[in-house]
Amino acid sequence: MVAGRSDSYNPREIKSFLEEAFSRIDLDISGRSVLVKPNLLASKAPDRAVTTHPDFLRALIELLVDHSCTVCLGDSPGYESLDRVLRNGGYAEMLREHGVQVVYFTGEVVKKGRGVSPYRDFLFGEDPDRYETVINVPKLKTHSMMGMTLGVKNTFGFIRGFAKGRWHLRAGRDRDLFASILVDIHRLVSPTVTVLDGVVGMCGDGPSNGDPVACGVVAVSRDAFALDAFIEARFCPGVTLPVTACAARHGLVPPFEVIDLGLPPVPARFPMPRASDTDWNLPRPIKRLLRDFLTKKPKADPAACRLCGICAEVCPANAIHLGERFPLFDYQACIRCYCCQEMCPHGAIRT
Ligand code: SF4
Ligand code: SF4
Structure with missing residues (x-):
């Protein structure tokens, strides 16, 4: 190299x-x-x-x-x-x-x-x-x-x-x-x-x-x-x-x-990204056990959101629905892939 x-x-x-x-x-x-x-x-x-x-x-x-x-x-x-x-x-x-x-x-x-x-x-x-x-x-x-x-x-x-x-x-x-x-x-x-x-x-x-x-x-x-x-x-x-x-x-x-x-x-x-505060070095079985607590939830910032709907369109788990002012997340369905954050053109999704 x-x-x-x-x-x-x-x-x-x-x-x-x-x-x-x-x-x-x-x-x-x-x-x-x-x-x-x-x-x-x-x-x-x-x-x-x-x-x-x-x-x-x-x-x-x-x-x-x-x-x-x-x-x-x-x-x-x-x-x-x-x-x-x-x-x-x-x-x-x-x-x-x-x-x-x-x-x-x-x-x-x-x-x-x-x-x-x-x-x-x-x-x-x-x-x-x-x-x-x-x-x-x-x-x-x-x-x-x-x-x-x-x-x-x-x-x-x-x-x-x-x-x-x-x-x-x-x-x-x-x-x-x-x-x-x-x-x-x-x-x-x-x-x-x-x-x-x-x-x-x-x-x-x-x-x-x-x-x-x-x-x-x-x-x-x-x-x-x-x-x-x-x-x-x-x-x-x-x-x-x-x-x-x-x-x-x-x-x-x-x-x-x-x-x-x-x-x-x-x-x-x-x-590093806020969503990766996860301790990557924990043993895998412990990581699996604590996954729901360790991974951050995506949230929309109403001040930055323009309701374009792209986050809902790209969400693979169909976990986003557009509310009147900003998107709403179904955290049971959400798989924490952060595609919504990645694709939001206005930087309106935080973790
Ligand atoms: S992609 Fe971003 S700006 Fe568009 S609706 Fe979702 S959060 Fe709002
Ligand atoms: S993190 Fe992934 S699964 Fe969760 S709402 Fe965003 S795009 Fe959907």
Whole structure:
């Protein structure tokens, strides 16, 4: 793994870092058909740090084009169309300029595998095996349900829009089960390389409504389990988050070495989401027993809510009904997935 520092989204600097990093890990991309999978969760301005920054992608895409790659880019946003996210997030023109083909993850591709979760069939919106190289480009962010979202969680985007909710529903309040599902999906995608945009990350109530924080980190690894373990150890030391814990239990986190090209110190303040006050390190049976008490309930802030109804639309448990002034929650039905908080465009859901 290669990790280093970039204090700005200067595409020239990032491109030269990536070129060096790819060469250090012996990654040959020349002439390949490449699928780039960024985090395009929602149509937010780049400085909100919700999505992989367009200039970070520009740097990567220019490098791929220089190496005569055929470049495609795709994702499945939360509830909006991919076109809207690309337009409002400042990507569309850059992609056109570089001749990048946009791939809509709206197909029906059944991927099968015996993994670590109880499930064997996963319906993907796009087949990663159609490409010679898949480049996973996550954003460094906190995540109310899973603690952080990094390389492994980013591949959940291969599941089509609202079908993601069905996986949340199957896992219910069991974060360890959801982690095992994420691990299986990631292994079916099996990206060639993961390139982390941590130049500006998100802390607090991520992955959508947290606070942008300058982290200055760029990391490149052939193994996202290793990359996630490395980043988590720096940003939330002493805690093993559910995805990495699951991967480690199944021997999926390889021993790794980090080629340090000038990593910056971790920001002095990097608060985790309020919903994750849960003590992640408690033994699993105790966590299960105390789950209802440990996990925070989502609540609407009437002053911020605009009654748009998106939270009710995305709630996989059908636990939200719109009242006259703000949404009402059925806490018996609620599975504490925080999709409502993640998708609320006005940051009106708190935990
Ligand atoms: S998504 Fe947010 S703004 Fe829209 S109804 Fe729900 S809480 Fe209110
Ligand atoms: S109310 Fe929110 S946290 Fe609860 S199940 Fe619905 S989307 Fe998930």
